[in-house]
Amino acid sequence: MSLPLIRIRGLCKSYQRGGQSIDVLDRLDLDVAAGEFVALMGPSGSGKSTLLNLIAGIDQPTAGTIEIGGVDIATLSEGQLADWRATHVGFIFQFYNLMPVLTAFENVELPLLLTGLSSRQRREHVEAALGMVRLSDRMDHLPNELSGGQQQRVAIARALVCDPTLIVADEPTGDLDRHTGEEILQLLGQLQRDLGKTIVMVTHDPKAAACAGRLVHLEKGVLVPDVAHAGG
Amino acid sequence: MFLLRLLLKNAFRHRLRTGLTLVGLVVALCAFGLLRTIVDAWYAGVNASSSARLVTRSAISLTFPLPLHYAERIRAVEGVEGISWANWFGGVYITESNFFAQFAVDAPSYFALYPEFVLDDTERTAFLRDRQGCVVGRKLAARYGWQVGDVVSLRGTIYPGTWSFTIRGIYQGREAGTDEQQMFIHWQRVAEAVRQRAGAGGLADHVGVYVVSVRDPDEAPMVSQRIDALFRNSLAETLTETEKAFQLSFVSMSETILLAIQAVSFIIILIIMAVMANTMTMTARERLAEYATLKALGFRPGFVVKLLLGESLLIAAIGGALGVAVTFPVARAFAASVGTLFPVFAVSPLTVALQVLAALVVGAVAAAWPAWKMSRIDIVQGLRHVA
Numbered sequence: 001m002s003l004p005l006i007r008i009r010g011l012c013k014s015y016q017r018g019g020q021s022i023d024v025l026d027r028l029d030l031d032v033a034a035g036e037f038v039a040l041m042g043p044s045g046s047g048k049s050t051l052l053n054l055i056a057g058i059d060q061p062t063a064g065t066i067e068i069g070g071v072d073i074a075t076l077s078e079g080q081l082a083d084w085r086a087t088h089v090g091f092i093f094q095f096y097n098l099m100p101v102l103t104a105f106e107n108v109e110l111p112l113l114l115t116g117l118s119s120r121q122r123r124e125h126v127e128a129a130l131g132m133v134r135l136s137d138r139m140d141h142l143p144n145e146l147s148g149g150q151q152q153r154v155a156i157a158r159a160l161v162c163d164p165t166l167i168v169a170d171e172p173t174g175d176l177d178r179h180t181g182e183e184i185l186q187l188l189g190q191l192q193r194d195l196g197k198t199i200v201m202v203t204h205d206p207k208a209a210a211c212a213g214r215l216v217h218l219e220k221g222v223l224v225p226d227v228a229h230a231g232g
Numbered sequence: 233m234f235l236l237r238l239l240l241k242n243a244f245r246h247r248l249r250t251g252l253t254l255v256g257l258v259v260a261l262c263a264f265g266l267l268r269t270i271v272d273a274w275y276a277g278v279n280a281s282s283s284a285r286l287v288t289r290s291a292i293s294l295t296f297p298l299p300l301h302y303a304e305r306i307r308a309v310e311g312v313e314g315i316s317w318a319n320w321f322g323g324v325y326i327t328e329s330n331f332f333a334q335f336a337v338d339a340p341s342y343f344a345l346y347p348e349f350v351l352d353d354t355e356r357t358a359f360l361r362d363r364q365g366c367v368v369g370r371k372l373a374a375r376y377g378w379q380v381g382d383v384v385s386l387r388g389t390i391y392p393g394t395w396s397f398t399i400r401g402i403y404q405g406r407e408a409g410t411d412e413q414q415m416f417i418h419w420q421r422v423a424e425a426v427r428q429r430a431g432a433g434g435l436a437d438h439v440g441v442y443v444v445s446v447r448d449p450d451e452a453p454m455v456s457q458r459i460d461a462l463f464r465n466s467l468a469e470t471l472t473e474t475e476k477a478f479q480l481s482f483v484s485m486s487e488t489i490l491l492a493i494q495a496v497s498f499i500i501i502l503i504i505m506a507v508m509a510n511t512m513t514m515t516a517r518e519r520l521a522e523y524a525t526l527k528a529l530g531f532r533p534g535f536v537v538k539l540l541l542g543e544s545l546l547i548a549a550i551g552g553a554l555g556v557a558v559t560f561p562v563a564r565a566f567a568a569s570v571g572t573l574f575p576v577f578a579v580s581p582l583t584v585a586l587q588v589l590a591a592l593v594v595g596a597v598a599a600a601w602p603a604w605k606m607s608r609i610d611i612v613q614g615l616r617h618v619a
Contacts, residue, residue, distance in 0.1 A: 058528050058611040079532065086530025093615065097525040101241035106234075111529050113234060158529075 004031035011064035024050045026221040037192040037199045039212035046218040056168040086114045090159030092169035096151040098143040104154045105139040129157040149180035169201040185211040239542045257551025260504035265559035267497035268583045276576035280409040281475035283449040288442040291469040297438035311455040313447045316341035317439035323386030334415040336422040348406040355401030365400035369412035411575035508598035516602035524614020533607035544599030552591025
């Protein structure tokens with residue numbers, strides 16, 4: 001394994017609910033190398049989504065460090081974290097989370113608005129990203145004019161367009177039929193192989209997890225030993 | 233540019249909801265403008281009054297006349313430049329509903345004191361020569377289709393009998409606020425008629441009010457005191473006040489009503505503010521996941537505030553523009569329906585400015601709470617809203 005892009009040490013996360021403290025993650029250590037495709041699996045309530053949120057910088061740990069590319073994101077302020085996410089993280093959600101009033105083109109353009117690129121440069125980037133997910137012919141369509149698979153491909157293009165260090169995917173095939181889900185997983189695998197993207201994906205589906213290079217199991221907030229795969 | 237496009241798309245995402253909100257805004261702002269215009273119209277006489285003119289009336293009541301011979305004594309008071317007099321005629325044109333003000337005036341001196349009533353020289357001469365003649369305002373003539381030479385008959389209520397007057401002139405207001413719905417007749421004709429009916433013991437040589445012009449408006453209070461001092465302890469004591477104060481004394485009778493109208497106009501704005509705030513809160517709640525997604529992508533909380541505030545201000549601005557535009561024809565229709573009740577009824581620039589301001593305040597206040605709330609949403613909680 002090359003130098004880890006993600007280095008997590010002693011990560012704890014607990015929530016206060018009804019006056020009680022509920023531990024979701026307990027002193028978790030994890031390394032993910034640059035260019036790795038990792039699948040997080042585990043039963044409901046195991047803490048896999050919480051771990052993904054912490055890695056993506058949209059949640060704050062109770063204790064521990066999360067170093068990504070050498071930066072401990074647990075120490076960043078809200079504003080710094082927002083800037084860091086804009087530069088380093090691409091998001092893929094289960095329900096795509098596209099803006100319904102924006103076309104596919106405009107949805108993909110959204111993260112680029114934070115970069116200071118000119119309109120022409122943004123157009124070039126968006127067209128390239130949509131070309132990569134084979135949706136060049138649908139760029140003027142609204143999300144409700146696209147199928148679920150196409151919407152997820154737009155979301156992948158949005159995640160890619162800023163060329164982030166890390167792509168986090170929260171059950172990207174959870175809302176898709178099997179065939180479309182496979183297409184999306186192939187696309188993610190392609191991003192990892194051809195573009196060297198580091199991908200961390202949460203999934204319930206063992207077949208989806210099998211597409212990843214490495215499987216990480218969580219149970220009750222702790223890791224169970226890694227399971228390596230030949231594929232991915 | 234992108235933000236503006238997004239604001240426009242968001243604003244008309246739920247066309248029915250936005251449409252109904254716009255209708256509410258237009259109705260509220262139009263009602264606000266109309267009510268304010270009614271209040272302005274009530275004060276039109278006060279605003280149009282001159283600071284260089286005084287009105288002298290009986291100290292007991294306006295209904296008590298003053299002797300005509302006071303005129304020469306008032307004219308001799310230091311600081312007085314000119315004097316004229318007028319009686320309220322109170323005639324009825326066909327029916328009581330055709331109300332308009334009629335004054336019996338000493339024509340040569342009266343028009344000299346009121347330069348704002350602009351009358352053609354030929355018409356002025358014709359009026360001065362004809363004791364059976366009258367002069368009417370442009371709006372009044374337009375309302376009844378009168379032209380110079382027409383004969384207008386009034387049924388006297390204070391001065392009994394049927395009175396016919398030939399229109400010798402139609403005056404125009406020099407300023408927008410000048411009352412163009414009055415009729416002026418010769419005081420001498422009325423006095424003569426009273427003398428014939430009641431004889432020497434009647435009130436033929438009495439006037440309703442004296443109008444006094446002063447050389448220096450700053451000296452008006454002193455001149456007032458000097459005039460009233462002249463007639464102290466006489467049978468007909470006087471009360472002299474500025475024309476503005478005289479006009480205000482009429483308005484003050486209905487001041488409570490005016491205050492209520494003003495209060496209602498602001499309550500209407502508060503109601504639409506609450507309606508709009510409810511709309512924006514619903515909008516924000518529906519888009520919780522979208523705002524969470526934007527924040528996850530790296531947009532700062534300020535961007536979410538801009539989205540909500542911008543959308544609210546955009547809707548309010550459209551509603552405000554439509555509300556102002558609708559106010560003018562509605563005010564015209566209202567003025568036509570109430571006839572000559574309001575001599576001057578026009579939507580003022582201040583009212584338009586207040587309508588625009590009210591629209592913007594409604595837009596800003598309505599979005600303030602949801603914008604603040606959405607800017608602080610927890611991204612993880614917000615994203616769960618999708619599922």
